[in-house]
Amino acid sequence: MKVLVTGGAGYIGSHAVLRLHEDGHDVVVLDNLFRGHREALDAIDPAIPLVQCDLGDTDTIAAALKEHGVEAVMNFAALAYVGESVEQPLIYYRNNTAGVISLLEAMRNAGVRKLVHSSTCATYGEPATMPITEDTPQAPINPYGASKLFVERVFADEAAADKDFAYAALRYFNVAGSDPQGRIGEDHEPETHLIPVLLNTALGKRDSATIFGTDYDTPDGTCVRDYIHVCDLIDAHVTVMNALDPRKPDRKEMIFNLGTGHGFSVKQIIDAVKKVTGVDFTVKTGDRRPGDPPSLYADPRKIKDALGWEASVKDPETMAQHAWAWFQKHPDGYGG
Numbered sequence: 001m002k003v004l005v006t007g008g009a010g011y012i013g014s015h016a017v018l019r020l021h022e023d024g025h026d027v028v029v030l031d032n033l034f035r036g037h038r039e040a041l042d043a044i045d046p047a048i049p050l051v052q053c054d055l056g057d058t059d060t061i062a063a064a065l066k067e068h069g070v071e072a073v074m075n076f077a078a079l080a081y082v083g084e085s086v087e088q089p090l091i092y093y094r095n096n097t098a099g100v101i102s103l104l105e106a107m108r109n110a111g112v113r114k115l116v117h118s119s120t121c122a123t124y125g126e127p128a129t130m131p132i133t134e135d136t137p138q139a140p141i142n143p144y145g146a147s148k149l150f151v152e153r154v155f156a157d158e159a160a161a162d163k164d165f166a167y168a169a170l171r172y173f174n175v176a177g178s179d180p181q182g183r184i185g186e187d188h189e190p191e192t193h194l195i196p197v198l199l200n201t202a203l204g205k206r207d208s209a210t211i212f213g214t215d216y217d218t219p220d221g222t223c224v225r226d227y228i229h230v231c232d233l234i235d236a237h238v239t240v241m242n243a244l245d246p247r248k249p250d251r252k253e254m255i256f257n258l259g260t261g262h263g264f265s266v267k268q269i270i271d272a273v274k275k276v277t278g279v280d281f282t283v284k285t286g287d288r289r290p291g292d293p294p295s296l297y298a299d300p301r302k303i304k305d306a307l308g309w310e311a312s313v314k315d316p317e318t319m320a321q322h323a324w325a326w327f328q329k330h331p332d333g334y335g336g
């Protein structure tokens with residue numbers, strides 16, 4: 001299949017590019033490189049075409065879709081820092097909401113009618129009960145989550161308006177790990193995700209790591225989250241992309257949580273990273289951060305029941321191990 005991967009130079013998108021390329025699909029990447037890395041694409045195959053443009057550039061996207069004969073789009077392009085979204089909401093709505101509408105217009109103009117989209121568990125906000133199912137009410141508590149929720153509604157309306165349009169909105173929990181062969185990895189600036197922050201601390205790039213809140217109502221008092229290996233996450237995207245079918249009611253609109261269904265506490269993740277790296281780095285405790293719910297984990301049964309898919313990696317040690325392999329080779333990230 002010919003697939004356009006938007007945000008393909010970023011962490012998750014580059015893992016999609018790698019997988020699709022290895023599976024023999026023709027991949028075209030679209031990325032404005034605002035937060036992505038050309039080096040990630042070069043590490044996969046420098047011959048992969050990169051359309052360097054913004055999601056908002058409808059005409060350039062439509063032309064690229066036509067030129068490359070694209071049949072399906074995987075959209076990973078987004079801004080994804082919760083704190084930044086609170087400080088600068090408009091750039092989140094322009095990028096993650098208006099940008100996706102522009103992408104949909106380009107797809108309509110070019111006759112490309114299949115889309116697999118990165119959504120997020122942030123669209124659920126702070127649910128009262130766990131685990132989170134796809135029917136849990138969506139009530140985001142920050143502009144990032146809201147910017148992603150709005151486009152889910154847009155997809156539903158576009159699907160209702162066009163019998164040929166099929167889409168999947170995949171609501172990720174905490175994505176972690178990297179290519180087990182260490183060809184590409186996770187490199188965000190700034191880094192806010194727990195496992196890479198701990199790996200940077202193990203590398204000595206940070207003096208210490210901080211646990212934000214140790215008095216939550218959880219087994220060890222620290223926040224519990226659901227971690228999914230990035231390669232499992234991409235495997236789910238490929239499964240979903242192959243299943244999309246606008247003629248079948250249960251394949252035209254597919255909305256799934258992507259998690260393992262298991263929650264791990266911050267302390268458990270720290271223990272896993274210390275074990276994998278063999279470094280007993282300094283860990284400090286700090287106050288709770290506003291908007292951090294005690295526990296968030298998925299009910300992953302819907303995608304299993306619908307498509308027989310489930311995550312293969314369920315332990316954070318394996319995720320940390322794979323991420324660590326890349327971090328050791330690239331202590332200064334892609335630029336290093």
Ligand SMILES: NC(=O)c1ccc[n+]([C@@H]2O[C@H](COP(=O)([O-])OP(=O)(O)OC[C@H]3O[C@@H](n4cnc5c(N)ncnc54)[C@H](O)[C@@H]3O)[C@@H](O)[C@H]2O)c1
Pocket residue numbers: 006007008009010011012013030031032033034035036037053054055056075076077078079080095099118119120121172173174175176188
């Ligand atoms: N990392 C996680 O744990 C997680 C969890 C839930 C959802 N998500 C979602 O997954 C997707 C990918 O996340 P990531 O961690 O790989 O982020 P990332 O920042 O590493 O990658 C995003 C990529 O999109 C590009 N991009 C952003 N806005 C663009 C625009 N307007 N036009 C063109 N390119 C643009 C960036 O340059 C970057 O290469 C995002 O949509 C994010 O919201 C991630």
